[in-house]
Amino acid sequence: MRSRDRLRVLAREGVGAYTLVRLERGSLEPGIPGQFFMVEAPGRLLPRAMSLCIAPAGELGFLLEAIGPGTRALCEVDAGDQLHVFGPLGNGFRLDVDRPLLVGGGIGIAPLPYLAQMLGDPPVLLGFRSERHAAAAALLPNAGVVVEPTYVTEPLAELVEGHDVLACGPEPMLTAVRALAPAAQLAWEAPMACGYGACYGCSVEIDGVLKRLCIEGPVLEAA
């Protein structure tokens, strides 16, 4: 059940090129892995959509990459700051899979630690654009990791047979994953203004049809 609350920042930790912000959970539920939360970006008009990365007892943890003014502000919060958070929102991953294989690229690894926890630590493949970014693989200790110019689809091609793929990453990666695993569950990304279907801003064209990612996604079945 989604709700909105003002949550206290417990800690901010550097994870390679990324920042992990841990918040007190307050009245919010962690939801299903792959669901997301609208997190207030200090000093900005609109919140930012973030999938939940870790869900320790009493906490919500978000993995952030500073790519614009909003995410920069979020990467600079201090313990004790307070942020409005609304969620969980959207559709998460289906967890009724027999042989899960998680695939993540870049900041798209964000929902995978919580997903791996819920699925009992299945095999994971991660791809990053630099060694510095790859330090975030520490969030998934048993993951296989590749760094550009190697793409995550290379090891995936050898492992995909017999696995249920659940993936999150940049659009070219998802497209490549889908080519290898037509039934994969893919978590797409789009900027969102509201996160709950109000603005129609996050519509993305998938197979010729515009879909509101916040309502119909962000996790969509590849087929």
Next chain:
Amino acid sequence: MILNASGCLDALEAPEVAQSLDAFVTKTVTPQPRQGNRPVRFAETVHGMLNSIGLQNPGIEVFLADKLPRLAELGVPVWVSVGGFAAADYAELCATLDERDEVTTIELNLSCPNVDEAPESAAEIVAAARVATRKPLYAKLSPAASDVAEIARAVQGAGADGLSLVNTIRGLSLDANSLEPTLGTETGGYSGPALKPIALAAIFRCYRATGLPIVGMGGIFTGRDALEFLAAGASAVALGTVLFADPDAPARVRAELMSELSARSLEQAEDARGIAHRSTGLLLPNEKIPGLAPKTEALQAPSRVASIPRRGGNEDSGAGARTISGPADGSSEEGERHPSQASATQEGLESGSRQDRKDPDQSARVCGDREGLRHVDGGPQVRTGEGGALPESGPDQPVEDGRRALGPPAL
């Protein structure tokens, strides 16, 4: 009196948000389904945001068959926003909606910056819609016109019952790195706090020019913002961009507005209407907008007597000075209205001179059943914006005519 701005809330996806409003305004419905514009569809700026949705909607047929019945179940009055690409589109949509009891009010989206405009003028579209329906018609105007008050007068003359002010204005955002347009359609509609002074100016001028009820919107984020919109001349306010950032905004803004009113010894939102005009002597009587079901949580009206002090001190002339007095026994003359009591929204539909609605010859007149809206004798419209002195009500126009509902705050 808090609504949402059209296109800023999907009541079926967020019924709890819609139910915190006094009326829900749909996303604009067009005759045919529209997929909308290609992404990217929005861009945040420092003081607002741009959108380029492009009137994505399922079309009137699916709307009527699938969405409208479910919207009606929410227990909130439903205002339907309609859009088209010719006056005939609007007329057709209004004629269809006229037959649906679930629809309280029709808002004519005459000013979407993200689609091609109809070739006809706003007034011509309103006139065509007027012939097609008896339901209250609100004309949503752009503040980008060289003289929005002139357009407001024209749509009033064509039979509009009220104004929705304002729509977004066209803006451009460039990508930080590439310096190319951020939006898929290059330009988009600019909304948010930056729009507020522009919206206030439009409301201020249209209030003087027409006296029509106005739903004010454009960058309202707080109760203080809402108070200013009422002071400029709005009868109700609508929330847009703030709903994206804060789905709890309706209740918060309502509570903040009540505090703002209370701090000024004003009992209800209507009492703040037009305060910005008091030095001119033009304070229109309070009026109710049909199609709102005020929330009751803030309806504990104190029985005190409040009066709005006027600069110039000519209270004895009765010239527009509005003295607000409650019933002597502190009771409400009208009683509380429950949000689910849809009949409260019907009074404007059932009463008075609505039989003239399908007579274009008469449609240019301000409807006489607009409770509390009074005009200079013989004057078909308030024309105070056309230079010269503002109309001063004569001695035969008492400030209190006893008709205005002195009910609890309609918030």
